[in-house]
Amino acid sequence: MQRGKGLKFVGDSRLVDRKKQNIPKDYSEYPGKTEAFWPNFLLREWMVGSVFLIGFLILTVAHPAPLERVADPMDSGYIPLPDWYFLFLYQLLKYEFAAGDYTVIGAVVIPGIAFGALLLAPWIDPGKERRPQKRPIGTSLMLLAVVSIIYLTWESVDEHDWEAAEQQGEIVEDIDVDESAEGYEIYQSQDSCIGCHGGDMLGGAAGPNIFESDYDTEQVIEIIEDGIGEMPGGQFEGSDEELETLAEFIANDGQENGNGGDDGNGNDDE
Structure with a gap:
């Protein structure tokens, strides 16, 4: 007869107390409930990340990164252009209130306030609701940030002279210029x-x-x-x-x- 742990009395009989499997709770029980990080949440994140990674690799193969000629520090006429994810900040520095003597406003103050507001959003609007209409402060901050980034990026792309950029970065055959002439x-x-x-x-x-x-x-x-x-x-x-x-x-x-x-x-x- 078995003794010790794993037994419990049921009337006059001794039956093995079979442990229940640790089945994660259904995510639909949220709010107030949650799901197991492993494997439910992490597995889903890995699947989504894999899809984006494969899509990104296909994009890099189909459209290779454009290369320009070797940079020349003496070329004062070269107009640089940042990568697409910084174009909204690049466009911000073109406005009078954020350029020239006020560059620090466009380069530090405005981006600092914007990103600071997004970082503080969970503390400003700490509700448990997940529906956007139930979290007006957080939703408003995020919508304002998304709309601003899209607009500034579009303005930067629309105003840039792409023909001149292609010409200034065109790779040409090396020419041995006699600098002593x-x-x-x-x-x-x-x-x-x-x-x-x-x-x-x-x-x-x-x-x-x-x-x-x-x-x-x-x-x-x-x-x-x-x-x-x-x-x-x-x-x-x-x-x-x-x-x-x-x-x-x-x-x-x-x-x-x-x-x-x-x-x-x-x-x-x-």
Whole structure:
């Protein structure tokens, strides 16, 4: 006969007290009741996370991340653009009340108040109700945050010049520019040129790669003096001799005459 734990008296008989299985309670009993974290809740979270992970991997394979040319710290005309999840903060800094002398308002104060309100929402509205209409404070804060982020992100995407961004980040063939040449030194003294074509002469926010077109010296001089397309003329600051030296340098694809290549008039120096 069994003795000890696991027995209980039922009348004059001794029966084994079979332990009941630990069956998690139904989640529908909420509020006031809950479900087991393991395995019910965690298993569902893993399943949802797996679906999003697989979808994200498929997206990265179907649409690879766009690559740009190597960053140039001397390119003052380059207009950076943050990743999509920071576009709403980027757009906020474009408004007068949050830019310039008031940048700290757009970069620290407003985001701090917004994210602080979301963090404090559980303490501001501590009710147990899960229905949105029963939690007006928390629901209002979340709706305001979602609408603001969507609107600012849309405004940033709509206002951005995507054609100029594609042009300024276009990967071009490496060109060995002779930085010791006189023409390069003259170019570095022209702020208007650097502002559009970049410090490396390979293109910037408003201008293309200087070497992508096969112009001779006379054509380059004419373009610099008269302009072409959206490029205005009369921006060069220097003497006629410096202009000719710069034009020869550009026509010779970044090389000083005598270093090989085309001399700008269709003749090979070597």
